[in-house]
Amino acid sequence: MTGNEKGSHLLVAAFDFGTTFSGYAFSFRENPLEIHAKSWNDESYLSLKTSTCLLLDPEEKFHSFGYEAENKYKMLCEEDEHHSWLFFRHFKMLLHNNKKLSKQTTVKDISGKRRMFAIDIFSLSIRYLRDHFFSELQKKYSGIEETDIQYVITIPAIWEDNGKQFMRMAALQADIDNAKLTLALEPEAASICCQRITVDSKGKNFMSGLQYIVIDIGGGTVDITAHQINDNGTLTELYKASGGPWGGIYVDNNFLNFLDDLFGEQVMNTFKQNYLEDYWYMLREFETKKREVKFDNCHEQEHTYITIKLPLELRNMSKTQNGKVLEELIGSSPFSLDIVSKKDKIRVGVELVRKWFDGPVNGIIRHIEDLLKKPEVHQVSTLILVGGMADSPYVQEKIRYAFSSKRFIIPKDAGLAVLKGAVLFGHEPMSISVRVMRYSYGIEMFQRFKRSIHKSSLKKKVEGKAYVDNVFHVFVRAGDTVQVGQEITKTSSPINKESSVYPIYRSVSSDPKYTTESDCEIIGILSLRHVGQDDFKSRKIKLSMIFGNTELIVKAEEIDTEVKSSSTFNCLMD
Incomplete structure (x- = not known):
């Protein structure tokens, strides 16, 4: 019996290896729906995923992953000791639609000056998640061996065959047994999660014959699949998986482009290089502020602006290099009517912030519109939003508005739907019976x-x-x-x-x-x-x-x- 067959494992551990955040969860064969997800501590808050960041020391050896890597590198930057270290982030996008992918493919560190083999960067990251999981598991449960575990790694459904093979090779290099490894397509995993862990206690949302589309909006890519529930509970894919690069990092990029336009690229590059901790803190705060943006805010003053705190060093650097205080920069910029300066903060008009979302979100909407024209999915009645960006009220409301005739399901903790579904898929890999x-x-x-x-x-x-x-x-x-x-x-x-x-x-x-x-x-x-x-x-x-x-x-x-x-x-x- 192979590792993929039901009953050959004691438990399933799934790794959701994302563009911006990663995490793991597991459950035992006797009770697969009791899924345990790891919580990660970052200095200021508790998160169910950690940052997808990898730090190597000056000898190019593994030092840390996730928030630990992020915080260590920020400290090195503060002390100006970071120059010989290598820090990597957002490297998963390297595997998206890369026709030249090979074992020799390299990835740049954050400085852009040094490269490492991508297979090693992925492998070290997977090894960290595997070792961290196994260490935490042994603290709570004794007697469990590596051979008792079926591993699952999530991948985008729109990845090509070479990306899938690359990810498997990276896992094998991380010493995960090939026979004990399954790759799960992210929107399919989310679909299984929503079907098995039903939104209401009576399970009326997921009856036999239901046709629905899963929209998995991650950090880098958006994966879209259409499924029908069969009489035996398995899923039939109605139309081939599709999607594109419309994830959350593209909203962040639009925000960073806005700062480049306001302060100048040279100022922002210098600020990032010399004050990385403040730079990341600003991005972290923006991650929180993104969730305040809604599709149709009321017209009260406090709801028409999004307040973003600007580091003092950025304001001072801008004055030194541009010869203008922030208020003067705003007045001479294309955003003069959209921004108000308030001490150490700027208040950005919500209409401008919405534009940062509109590029990627409109791409999602256009793609769904085209998909719904296909005869294979004309009976689809329900749209399911999952993934980290699906937690954004603006994204939810704008997609709802575009498809007002459809029923919407957004599960609790939409960002964990893929991870939880991957655990269930590991227990029952035949949950998907037909694909296109x-x-x-x-x-x-x-x-x-x-x-x-x-x-x-x-x-x-x-x-x-x-x-x-x-x-x-x-x-x-x-x-x-x-x-x-x-x-x-x-x-x-x-x-x-x-x-x-x-x-x-x-x-x-x-x-x-x-x-x-x-x-x-x-x-x-x-x-x-x-x-x-x-x-x-x-x-x-x-x-x-x-x-x-x-x-x-x-x-x-x-x-x-x-x-x-x-x-x-x-x-x-x-």
């Missing part, structure tokens, strides 16, 4: 020319016979619904005596003809080393692709041989 393919997958074939099928311009003569090269031999088509674990096989012949190598192609088209088409691309290489070399031309090879899981599985084996051959599938660039 985002791409067509297949291999390249050399076929006999058929006038009714192939283009005459692609015809080639080989030993007097007409052939066509670069034919896309389809295993599954974009838009097809597949059962989880559905295996599709084809038969091929060995390429040479020693080994056979098969490029695996995909296409956004549901009917790709040739691998040379513009929307076709190689996503990985399947390699099979042959055990024997005699009569290799007469041998047959079974090529298999297994669909419907969170990760694509591709394998090959020789048929009619007593010696088992093994194959490897690699989605990462060399």
Whole structure:
């Protein structure tokens, strides 16, 4: 029995590895719904997630992760001792739509001057979460071994195959057993959480046949999936997962762009470099202030502005470098009618603050509008908002307003829905029974020319016979619904005596003809080393692709041989 099968573990531990915040939770097999989530202490408050930050010492060795790393680096900056240390944050976005991802991919530290292999940064972060979890577990429960634990790591549903493989490789490098590791798609995990941990005690929100869309608004990306609840309680995906880069960090970026426009980029860069603690404190405060913004505030004076405290050093630095006090800067800026200076604070008009939200939120709304036009989801009646940014009243209210005819569900602690659902998914990986393919997958074939099928311009003569090269031999088509674990096989012949190598192609088209088409691309290489070399031309090879899981599985084996051959599938660039 493998680690993914129900009943082979004592407990499930899930890591929600986010762009801005990360955390873990677990539950035991005997009572999976009793989920324990770790609380993290940061100097001023208690949080259910810690900051996704990693600090390495001058010897490039692990020092700390999360709030501990953040606070240590701030202290180093205050004492001007940070220059030889390496601090990393927001590095998860490196895996979003990165077609050149490889083991050699590097990530810059916060200074932008030094680089480390990304696989090491991810691995050290995962190792920290794993070790921290296991240490805390042993304090409360004795006798639990590593082999008793099924691990789950959450990933965005819109990640490509190479990002998924990269995350698994990072976990393996962190010494998590491959057989004890499951990757969970974040919006699917949230869907499972909302279904199992129902919003009302009678569970009326999630009855059989219900069709709904999950909108997971994280720090970096927004993942959107559409599900239907089956009679047996499992979920069917109605339409392929989609989404885009519209997460909370883009609201933060708009705020930082506003400060650049007000004070000047040079002032802000100098302030960040010399007063990092104050810079981060300002961002932390803005994180809190974001939750004060509403879609339709009343017109009382106290509700028309958002008050943001400005560090004294920033005001002084601005006066020194710009030759103007803050009030003069405001008066000469495009925001003169939107900002009021009050001692050590600025009061920013709520309409301006709303504009910082509107870029990413409008992107979400437009995407949902397009999705709801698809015939596969025309019966969707409910929208579910989860993820850290789903806690924002403005985001909630603006999306509600755009889709006023739909019923909305926003679970308590929406930012924990993915994490809790990932724990449940680890206990019951067959909670999702049917998925929709985002791409067509297949291999390249050399076929006999058929006038009714192939283009005459692609015809080639080989030993007097007409052939066509670069034919896309389809295993599954974009838009097809597949059962989880559905295996599709084809038969091929060995390429040479020693080994056979098969490029695996995909296409956004549901009917790709040739691998040379513009929307076709190689996503990985399947390699099979042959055990024997005699009569290799007469041998047959079974090529298999297994669909419907969170990760694509591709394998090959020789048929009619007593010696088992093994194959490897690699989605990462060399």
